[in-house]
Amino acid sequence: MKKLLLLLITIFLLSACADREKQEKNGKREPAQTADKTWWKEGILYQIYPQSFKDSDGDGFGDFKGVIQKLDYIDSLGITMVWMNPFFDSPLVDNGYDVSDYRAIHPRYGSMEDFQKMLDGFHERDIKFVLDVVVNHSSDQHKWFRESRSSRDNPYRDYYHWWPAEKGEPPYRYSLFDPEGAWEYDEKTNAYYLHTFAEEQPDLNWENPKVRQEVYDIMKFWAEKGVDGFRMDAFQFASKDTTWPEFPKGHEKDFIKWYGMRPQLHEYLKEMNREVIEKYDVFAVAEGAGSTFKDAHNLVDANRKELQMAYHFESVDMSRTPEGYELSEFKEVFSRWDSAFAEKGWIAIFLSNHDNARLVNRFGNPDPEFRRVSTQMLNSFILSMRGTPYTYYGDEIGMTNIDMPDIEEYVDVDAIGKYRSAVKSGEDLDEFMRVLNYSSRENARTPMQWNDSPNAGFTKGTPWKKVNENYREINVAAQDEDPNSVLNHFRKMTRVRKENPALVYGAYQLIQKEHAEIYAFTRTYKGKKLLVLLNFTDHESGIELENLKFTGKQLINNYSTFDKPEDGIRLKPYQAVIIETE
Incomplete structure (x- = not known):
C-alpha cells in the first residue's frame, strides 16, 4: 500500500512539473508569487494632495474637514487605499516636504482630532490610509537642525551632515533644487551642511543610529494612531557615502546611480522592518527603486524583509517635453518591468502624481474632442496591469494642465x-x-474641480492656487450622473478589477509589440484569459489577432460598440476594451 501511495505521489509531482514546463514554454505560466496574496497587492490607491482637495473653512487651502466632507465620494470611486501628501507642521518651502515637527499637524489642515476623525472615516469604509513620511531630510526650522547648527559640540550636531570649512570647500554634490550645489555654508559654526533638495531641507544623517531610532519612533507614533502604511519620500537617498567622493563630470544626469542606493540603505531598511513594519503589520513603499532591477528587487523581495513595493520613475520619465513619447517606448518600459517582477516583488503602476503634469496632457489628448475617451483609455490601462494601481486626484474626472x-x-x-x-x-x-x-508639477496641484460654482466648489475664499479655467466643463457634479463620463468609467473599471483576479495576479503577455498604435496584451489566471485592447491614437486603427477566440463578454468598453470584422479588430480613437477570450 505504501509503495502504491509513493508511486501515485511521484506521478502527480512529475505531472505537475511537466505541466509547469509546458506553461513556461508557452509563456502562459501564472506567477508563483500569487500564493502571497495580500491587501496591498489587491488594493487600488487614490492619492490626495490635501491643500488642493477640498477647503472647508474658506481660507483657500484644503483641509481634513474638507476630506471628511468628501469621504462618500472617495468611497464611491471603488478605491481601497488613500495616500495623502504631507500635512505635518512645516514652513512650507516645499509644500510640506520640509517638516519642522513630525508629530504635529500644520494648522491649515486642522487638528489631531480632525485627523483622527478623517482616519476613522476611511476605516469605516474599509479604506486603508498611507502616510507620506519625509525623513531623508527635515526642515531647517526643525528643532534638531536649530540645535545642530547652534554649535559644533551640540548633541544634535551629528543628526545632519556637516563639513568643517577649515578643510576647504567640500566635494561638489548635485542638488535637485539648488543650482549652486548640495553643500550650504553656515556662518555660525563655519561649516557646510548637506541638502540634496532645497537649502531649507538639510539631509538627516542616517548613519547616526540615534537619527534612525528617532525616525522609527515617529513611525510608531503614527502606526499607533491607526495608519496602515508609509510612503517613504526620497528614501533611496537616505544613506550617504560619507567619504564624499568626487563623481565624474556630468554625473548629475544620472544622480540616482551616484547618490542613491548606498549599501548601508538595506541595513537600515531591515532595521526599520524589524522595529516598525513587522511589529505593526503595516505596508511600506519607497519613492524610487534605484537604477537597476537588482536595486528594486533588493528593496522589495519578501525574503529580504525590507519594503513591500517598488515605485519606479521610468514610466513618468517619458513625455517630459511637449513632443511627447512613442508607444513603442511605452510598451517596452511597462513590459520590461512586468517581466522583471513576474515571480518576485511587487510594483506600483502609475502615470501621474504630485511631481508630474496631468495624465491626459502627457499620455492622452487634452483636446475637448478626445479628452474624455483618452483619459478613459489611460485609466483602463492603469487598472488592468499587474501591480498596485495609483490614481492621482482629479485624474478620475480628466483634469488637465493649467496654462502658466x-x-x-x-x-x-x-x-x-x-x-x-x-x-x-x-x-x-x-x-x-x-x-x-x-x-511642471504646478499643473498637478490646481484645486479639485467639484462643480461649476465659483472656484469649482473648492473654496468659498481665495484659492491658494488658481483654478483651471475649464472647471465649468470638467467637474465632478457634471460627470456624476453621466453614465459615459470619465468619472463613471473609472468607477466601472475599479469594479472590473476587483471582480477579476486575473487583472491583479494574472500573467501578462504582450501582443504585437511592434504595433505603432495599439497596445494589446492578455492577463491569464486560473484558466481565465482577458484581452486588453488600447488604441493610443486620435484615429481608428486595426489589429489582427491569431489564436484568440472571443467568448463575447465585454468587461469594459469606453464606446458603445466594438467592431470585430472578419479580417481583424477595428478600434475607434482612444478606444479601450477588455474582453474575455480563450
Missing part, C-alpha cells in the same frame, strides 16, 4: 530652482518656459 507661460506665476521651489539654473547656464529661456509650462 510666465515664471512669475510659479511658486514651486523645483520650478524656480530649475529656472535659476537655466539662467545661470545661458539656456534659451523661451524654450525653457515652453517645456516648463507643459511639464
Whole structure:
C-alpha cells in the first residue's frame, strides 16, 4: 500500500512539473508569487494632495474637514487605499516636504482630532490610509537642525551632515533644487551642511543610529494612531557615502546611480522592518527603486524583509517635453518591468502624481474632442496591469494642465530652482518656459474641480492656487450622473478589477509589440484569459489577432460598440476594451 501511495505521489509531482514546463514554454505560466496574496497587492490607491482637495473653512487651502466632507465620494470611486501628501507642521518651502515637527499637524489642515476623525472615516469604509513620511531630510526650522547648527559640540550636531570649512570647500554634490550645489555654508559654526533638495531641507544623517531610532519612533507614533502604511519620500537617498567622493563630470544626469542606493540603505531598511513594519503589520513603499532591477528587487523581495513595493520613475520619465513619447517606448518600459517582477516583488503602476503634469496632457489628448475617451483609455490601462494601481486626484474626472507661460506665476521651489539654473547656464529661456509650462508639477496641484460654482466648489475664499479655467466643463457634479463620463468609467473599471483576479495576479503577455498604435496584451489566471485592447491614437486603427477566440463578454468598453470584422479588430480613437477570450 505504501509503495502504491509513493508511486501515485511521484506521478502527480512529475505531472505537475511537466505541466509547469509546458506553461513556461508557452509563456502562459501564472506567477508563483500569487500564493502571497495580500491587501496591498489587491488594493487600488487614490492619492490626495490635501491643500488642493477640498477647503472647508474658506481660507483657500484644503483641509481634513474638507476630506471628511468628501469621504462618500472617495468611497464611491471603488478605491481601497488613500495616500495623502504631507500635512505635518512645516514652513512650507516645499509644500510640506520640509517638516519642522513630525508629530504635529500644520494648522491649515486642522487638528489631531480632525485627523483622527478623517482616519476613522476611511476605516469605516474599509479604506486603508498611507502616510507620506519625509525623513531623508527635515526642515531647517526643525528643532534638531536649530540645535545642530547652534554649535559644533551640540548633541544634535551629528543628526545632519556637516563639513568643517577649515578643510576647504567640500566635494561638489548635485542638488535637485539648488543650482549652486548640495553643500550650504553656515556662518555660525563655519561649516557646510548637506541638502540634496532645497537649502531649507538639510539631509538627516542616517548613519547616526540615534537619527534612525528617532525616525522609527515617529513611525510608531503614527502606526499607533491607526495608519496602515508609509510612503517613504526620497528614501533611496537616505544613506550617504560619507567619504564624499568626487563623481565624474556630468554625473548629475544620472544622480540616482551616484547618490542613491548606498549599501548601508538595506541595513537600515531591515532595521526599520524589524522595529516598525513587522511589529505593526503595516505596508511600506519607497519613492524610487534605484537604477537597476537588482536595486528594486533588493528593496522589495519578501525574503529580504525590507519594503513591500517598488515605485519606479521610468514610466513618468517619458513625455517630459511637449513632443511627447512613442508607444513603442511605452510598451517596452511597462513590459520590461512586468517581466522583471513576474515571480518576485511587487510594483506600483502609475502615470501621474504630485511631481508630474496631468495624465491626459502627457499620455492622452487634452483636446475637448478626445479628452474624455483618452483619459478613459489611460485609466483602463492603469487598472488592468499587474501591480498596485495609483490614481492621482482629479485624474478620475480628466483634469488637465493649467496654462502658466510666465515664471512669475510659479511658486514651486523645483520650478524656480530649475529656472535659476537655466539662467545661470545661458539656456534659451523661451524654450525653457515652453517645456516648463507643459511639464511642471504646478499643473498637478490646481484645486479639485467639484462643480461649476465659483472656484469649482473648492473654496468659498481665495484659492491658494488658481483654478483651471475649464472647471465649468470638467467637474465632478457634471460627470456624476453621466453614465459615459470619465468619472463613471473609472468607477466601472475599479469594479472590473476587483471582480477579476486575473487583472491583479494574472500573467501578462504582450501582443504585437511592434504595433505603432495599439497596445494589446492578455492577463491569464486560473484558466481565465482577458484581452486588453488600447488604441493610443486620435484615429481608428486595426489589429489582427491569431489564436484568440472571443467568448463575447465585454468587461469594459469606453464606446458603445466594438467592431470585430472578419479580417481583424477595428478600434475607434482612444478606444479601450477588455474582453474575455480563450
